[in-house]
Amino acid sequence: MPTHTFLPAQQLSSGLLARCQLLHPGPEERPGPILPDIPDYQTLMLPVLRLAAEGETTIPKAVERIGADFGLMPDQMAELLPSGRIQLVNNRAHWAKTYLAKAGLLEQPRRGVFKATARGIDVLQRNLERIDNSVLAEFEEFRAFAKTKLTASGDLPSSAPTMPAAAVLQIDSSPAIAPPDERIDGAAKELEAELRGDLLDRIFAIEPQATRARFFERLVIRLLVAMGYGGGRDEAAFHTGGRGDGGVDGVIHQDALGLDPVYVQAKCYDRDSSIGPEKIQAFKGALDDKGATRGVVITTARFSEAAQRSGRASQKQIALIDGDKLAELMVRFGVGVQVDRTVVIKKLDEDFFEGWEA
DSSP: OOEEOOOOHHHHHTTOOOOOOEEOOOTTOOOOOOOOOOOOTTTTHHHHHHHHHTSSBOHHHHHHHHHHHHTOOHHHHHOBOTTSSSBHHHHHHHHHHHHHHHTTSEEEEETTEEEEOHHHHHHHTTTOSOOOHHHHTTSHHHHHHHHHHHHHHTSSOTTOOSOOHHHHGGGSSSTTOOOHHHHHHHHHHHHHHHHHHHHHHHHHTSSSHHHHHHHHHHHHHHHHHHTTGGGGOGGGEEEOOSTTOTTOOEEEESSTTSOSEEEEEEEOOOTTOEEOHHHHHHHHHHHHHTTOOEEEEEESSEEOHHHHHHHHHOSSEEEEEOHHHHHHHHHHTTSSOOOOOOOOOOOOOHHHHTTTOO
């Protein structure tokens, strides 16, 4: 899937909008080296325990060691969870530490610090090639933790007896399963991807075609206003589509006097179709007729590489938004969607407990 670039509305109003295009690597560009995958949290259990066996340590120190041992690049070390709250590798190291502690292989003498227990040292002396949940399931403490986890998720009745070691593996169905918060973020991304497809499907469900085209023209203007163009004011945007529209379906005035207009063209084409360079050239001509320098072409289809080159080669500032980007922006700016539910995830507040311990 092509990479998109996008600039916010306030840059348009200051005249600094660069050409927003769908970018494809040029023929001179070559793929870089294949990078190692960021290890899943079970793969990190053994290196985290080894580090903890050397003495008291912390997650930042563990992450530094993991980066070196697995040959992770700086971009990988900086990669965030979809929520954008924490680095992915830090999160996985944290869950490796948490599960090891649940099995009694680690202890935390004070906040943010952990070390290996005697049991953890014993496990390391077995010279295992890998430590994962199947190893942790040998210990009653971890099996009790797993039972609590599965009961809370509804996968195990609360009246179930103590779990055998094999049953513990139900908490993670594969070695590379993500920790709980990554699964939440991943599920949210999956739901959003489905929603983006539903949005485009719903647009095409409008019949007849002429009604759909008029709806789409008004939709894209409303979206741009929601994104902040025209100061987010409905009265700054005008729908001009129809017979004799001169190739322009709308205009948004970036200032109160209308001295800084952005012209809009909406093309509700089949999602699998491709818009060629001739359409971009025609839009440039429409901008010339109006003495304009900035415009946005939004479509439910795709832009061919030639169309993208045409936009980039223009002296004008033209942004191209294809169907995938359109749906993404509609979700991000709340156009045509509504909140279904809000889930609040809470965590332990260590500061609350500080100073109370003797």
